[in-house]
Amino acid sequence: MRLYRVLTTLSTLTHSYLVDDNYTSRAEKILRRIEALAAISEDPQGVTRTFGTPAFLQGSALVKSWMDAAGLATRVDSIGNVRGRLVSRAAGAKTFVLASHIDTVVNAGKYDGPLGVLMGLDLLEQFIHNAVELPFHVELIAFSDEEGVRYHTTYLGSKVVTGSFDPGLLARTDAHGITLTQAIDTMGGNTQLLSADAIPSDQWLGYFETHIEQGPVLWENRVPVALVTAIAGQQRVELTWRGMAGHAGTVPMHMRQDALAGAAEFVLAAEQFGVAHKHELVATVGKLEVRHAASNVIPGEVVCSLDLRSADAARLATAYEELQQKAQAIAQKRHLTLHWDLIQYTAPVTCAPEMNTLLAQAIQESGHEVVRLVSGAGHDAVPVSAVSPATMLFIRCFKGISHNPLENVELADVAAAVQVSERFLQLLFSHYSSSPSH
The missing domain is CATH 3.30.70.360 (Alpha-Beta Plaits)
Incomplete structure (x- = not known):
């Protein structure tokens, strides 16, 4: 099996696409927020926000302020995840999660993680503005630790939310001898409440994450987005x-x-x-x-x-x-x-076929070719997939460069991803509104 394989024929290098001005203006707002968040760093010469550091906490506070301003029911849980919720009035509604992470590697790029969080925020702002009647609860989560830089433990944030956090990790120390328990205390969290921060497994409806590709396939073929079929x-x-x-x-x-x-x-x-x-x-x-x-x-x-x-x-x-x-x-x-x-x-993860069918439809209806990719990079969708159907949308990034200050995206690609993501959620709304058993 090829790790980085394209499962459909790619478009030619002359492929082009048009995006409505509304999506372009929304993409511009997302990128402005990306710049504001990237300005907060442990290293003034680059972007570094590792779990629990003062720079990380400052960045988390900024993201929370945007969620608050949007009108979400917002909180920071005990592992430092920033969580904003829109509540459905539907009886027996379950929770659909939009998420990515806001921690970084050392000397990182601006877009790995935060782009997905801020795209999710844009989508919820539109739901609120248009008074959309939700068939299920929607929760936006900015995960606190996906990269695992400080404690060499990836997915700390999403493992707490999925109920798979290992308490044995609390004694682990960082390079300065600070235990994870001490870091959580410093952040204002409570290790005794970590299990209570999980979304119960029977309350998950689904999970959707948008993320830069971190590979060159979309860049080289001038394709704005791709559907992720599996994660290595x-x-x-x-x-x-x-x-x-x-x-x-x-x-x-x-x-x-x-x-x-x-x-x-x-x-x-x-x-x-x-x-x-x-x-x-x-x-x-x-x-x-x-x-x-x-x-x-x-x-x-x-x-x-x-x-x-x-x-x-x-x-x-x-x-x-x-x-x-x-x-x-x-x-x-x-x-x-x-x-x-x-x-x-x-373990390798296969994305949910039912949701991928809807995501493929959203890509087609937005005027783009459906490209299917396997992700070689890990994502929070990995632990989430153990409790919920999960899918991901990749966004083209500059030469496939990531974990590097040269990491970049183009406005048109972000706008295309916003359009596809919004259409995907509309299809989900329609699907679950017409399926009472869900």
Whole structure:
């Protein structure tokens, strides 16, 4: 199975599309808000808002103020999710969630996460303005932690909302020794109330997330949006290599136990493995830490990461075993000890067929070709899919660049996504209004 595959024939490079001025003006407002949020950062030279930091809290407050101004019933839950709700008067109504995240990686782009949140806010503002009669409750959620930068725990926000949060994580510490419990307390949350912040599994109706593609397919083919059919599973591993630190000038080369050399060999082995199996998976070493590093010291301990992803669960499992064996062989050859620690596992997810049918219809009715993509990146739709039908809409982004300050979108593409998203929700309203059993 190809990880990044297009399941329909793409349009040619000369493909063009027209969007109503109303959607363009709404897109302009969304992008203005994106700029305002991006101005809030831990790093004045870039965009960094990691979970629980002062910059994150300032950004959350800004998003909450916009939700309040829109007329939503707004609150911040104990994990720091900002939640705004529109209540339906329909008897027995369930909850449909629009969401994405507002935390970032370090030195991030502006659009990964916040674009989906602020597009959702635009949609709810239109419902309120037009006094739309809702057949179900709609909740907009700005998740507090999807990236997992601070505690190496992705999906903290959405796991609380779905009732799958692991209390064992509360003792985990960040780089400064601050536990997750302490961070939650500092944010004004209460760890005893985390379970109460979940939407009960029998109250979920569905989930919809819009997000930049974070890949080049739409950009290269001048297509504004795509329907997501599945999300790749992933395994994150922390590898600790231990050898013997020594004097760089006195220990002969053939007698060294160089932990960094072992880690470096594994980095290249992981890359070669990924290239050899490029149609099935991706493998990345993105973090490398040399403990007690000095230019005249043979490294005695090195920690590196491994991020392994595939849309095929069986292939993900076998690749994990193969790379673990490669790492152990390198350690044995170099007389190193290796500690292999699985930090995170998420299974591949298939998006809900019924909702994807409606989303495909919305794309067609908005005048665009239906392109179907598998997401190699993880999203909050992953934990949500365990309790609710979930679907996603991808938006074209500049050259597919993401997790990078060069991340960008074009106004016309955002406007097209607003139009498609609004039509999708209209189709949902019609579907559930005519289906009392739902």
